[in-house]
Amino acid sequence: MPTTIRETTLHAVHTAMxxxxxxxxxxxxxxxxxxxxxxxxxxRRDCGMFDVSHMLALDVxxxxxxxxxxxxxxxxxxxxxxxxxxxxxxxxxxxxxxLDDLIVYFFANDHYRLVVNAGTAxxxxxxxxxxxxxxxxxxxxxxxRDLALLAVQGPNARARVFQAxxxxxxxxxxxxxxxxxxxxxxxxxxxxxTGEDGFEVALPAARVSELWQxxxxxxxxxxxxxxxxxxxxxxxxxxxxxxxDESTTPFETGLAWTLDLKSARDFIxxxxxxxxxxxxxxxxxxLLDKGVMRSHQKVMTxxxxxxxxxxxxxxxxxxxxxLARVPSAVQPGDEVAVExxxxxxxxxxxxxxxxxxxxxxxxx
Amino acid sequence: xxxxAHLKYARSHExxxxxxxxxxxxxxxxxxQEMLGDLVFVEAPVVGRKLKKGEECxxxxxxxxxxxxxxxxxxxVVAVNADLADAPEKINADAYSSWIFRLKPDDIxxxxxLLDAADYQKITDQEKH
Numbered sequence: 001m002p003t004t005i006r007e008t009t010l011h012a013v014h015t016a017m018x019x020x021x022x023x024x025x026x027x028x029x030x031x032x033x034x035x036x037x038x039x040x041x042x043x044r045r046d047c048g049m050f051d052v053s054h055m056l057a058l059d060v061x062x063x064x065x066x067x068x069x070x071x072x073x074x075x076x077x078x079x080x081x082x083x084x085x086x087x088x089x090x091x092x093x094x095x096x097x098x099l100d101d102l103i104v105y106f107f108a109n110d111h112y113r114l115v116v117n118a119g120t121a122x123x124x125x126x127x128x129x130x131x132x133x134x135x136x137x138x139x140x141x142x143x144x145r146d147l148a149l150l151a152v153q154g155p156n157a158r159a160r161v162f163q164a165x166x167x168x169x170x171x172x173x174x175x176x177x178x179x180x181x182x183x184x185x186x187x188x189x190x191x192x193x194t195g196e197d198g199f200e201v202a203l204p205a206a207r208v209s210e211l212w213q214x215x216x217x218x219x220x221x222x223x224x225x226x227x228x229x230x231x232x233x234x235x236x237x238x239x240x241x242x243x244x245d246e247s248t249t250p251f252e253t254g255l256a257w258t259l260d261l262k263s264a265r266d267f268i269x270x271x272x273x274x275x276x277x278x279x280x281x282x283x284x285x286x287l288l289d290k291g292v293m294r295s296h297q298k299v300m301t302x303x304x305x306x307x308x309x310x311x312x313x314x315x316x317x318x319x320x321x322x323l324a325r326v327p328s329a330v331q332p333g334d335e336v337a338v339e340x341x342x343x344x345x346x347x348x349x350x351x352x353x354x355x356x357x358x359x360x361x362x363x364x
Numbered sequence: 365x366x367x368x369a370h371l372k373y374a375r376s377h378e379x380x381x382x383x384x385x386x387x388x389x390x391x392x393x394x395x396x397q398e399m400l401g402d403l404v405f406v407e408a409p410v411v412g413r414k415l416k417k418g419e420e421c422x423x424x425x426x427x428x429x430x431x432x433x434x435x436x437x438x439x440x441v442v443a444v445n446a447d448l449a450d451a452p453e454k455i456n457a458d459a460y461s462s463w464i465f466r467l468k469p470d471d472i473x474x475x476x477x478l479l480d481a482a483d484y485q486k487i488t489d490q491e492k493h
Binding site for chain 2: 020031032035036037076230290292294312313315343
């Protein structure tokens with residue numbers, strides 16, 4: 001663990017706004033600015049913005065960039081043909097355990113950008129450096145701590161970004177989901193972690209306060225990591241370190257769809273995955289009784305016990321929801337019991353997502 | 365938010381108000397709701413339950429965490445605030461008017477063992493620093 005807690009460029013802005021701050025992955029980050037639930041609703045219904053500069057943009061450049069990423073990433077890097085295309089992928093250890101989940105952006109065969117989690121960033125850089133050196137590959141890894149990252153999310157997010165950054169409008173107006181474009185110093189990516197439309201913006205840290213201020217003046221709500229967590233949970237997205245870690249394979253955390261097991265390409269962890277016989281899988285739970293499910297609570301099913309990996313209150317559903325790892329025989333529609341504070345409460349098994357694009361996706 | 369002077373307080377962040385009929389109402393303090401964040405669920409004790417001072421008797425759950433509520437006095441639960449079942453956020457909006465349960469104390473003199481507003485304020489000031 002880091003001995004000193006780190007701060008993003010916007011730290012002083014958050015504290016001046018009265019944010020409740022929290023340690024996340026070694027960074028002092030805003031949890032909320034008053035009401036986490038209100039911030040959540042603003043993102044689903046209008047537009048909110050998150051300082052995500054604790055995440056690391058890691059540029060991968062040089063002739064062997066493609067070869068290195070083909071070796072370390074579990075999704076099919078060869079699908080990245082159009083400049084600006086983005087891909088969600090796991091990076092695995094030789095046992096098939098998840099070292100990190102990340103987005104890789106393709107700009108050219110000798111230029112990619114990875115955006116990795118804050119808490120795993122140092123470990124990721126060390127792992128990638130080790131793999132590069134092992135293969136004596138011509139690859140340069142550049143940690144872009146000179147950049148700030150802002151996620152602007154919600155049905156009106158793109159319009160607000162265009163108002164705040166008119167220079168990027170023409171280039172980014174037709175940008176499809178999961179694509180990015182570099183416009184001068186600014187990278188605009190149509191990605192996110194909320195289940196809503198929107199952009200993630202990477203720009204020089206010196207310019208982020210001005211952009212934040214402009215977006216606030218346009219009525220964009222500042223949202224903290226609390227709302228980010230309930231939004232991603234409703235969207236059925238995993239949180240690294242909570243829903244999965246190095247001891248979890250992608251099969252056990254709902255990420256089989258991100259694995260490239262059919263092509264001839266070999267990648268670290270592939271052999272282990274091909275031999276894996278997973279006994280558990282990840283599904284969603286909606287609580288039928290009153291109460292709130294939390295991570296690590298026991299799930300009791302007709303096929304054996306499981307465990308909640310992420311649980312909480314879903315403001316869009318106005319109910320408690322959870323992601324859980326349960327025996328493989330458990331299927332959507334089943335009723336299970338969750339041990340909440342010593343009492344068994346009834347929950348319905350569902351297939352995530354719970355909510356996306358402003359709408360509830362699960363029928364209980 | 366000032367700490368109301370007409371209430372008594374427990375170190376575990378409950379407030380107690382004595383009413384003219386000799387019963388007391390119990391809630392959680394403004395500081396407690398601020399630390400918890402948006403409240404989403406209140407589990408009040410069952411009416412008729414006999415409580416011992418310091419006993420866990422209710423639960424409030426926020427978006428962030430669950431917190432136990434401890435009986436500030438010994439006594440019998442004579443009513444619960446049904447408004448909170450569907451609107452726990454009322455505690456966030458005004459913690460001191462959102463009582464959770466009403467207690468008929470066994471011994472009202474226990475009230476004098478609780479903190480006054482000034483002493484409770486000192487505790488919360490320390491927690492914030």
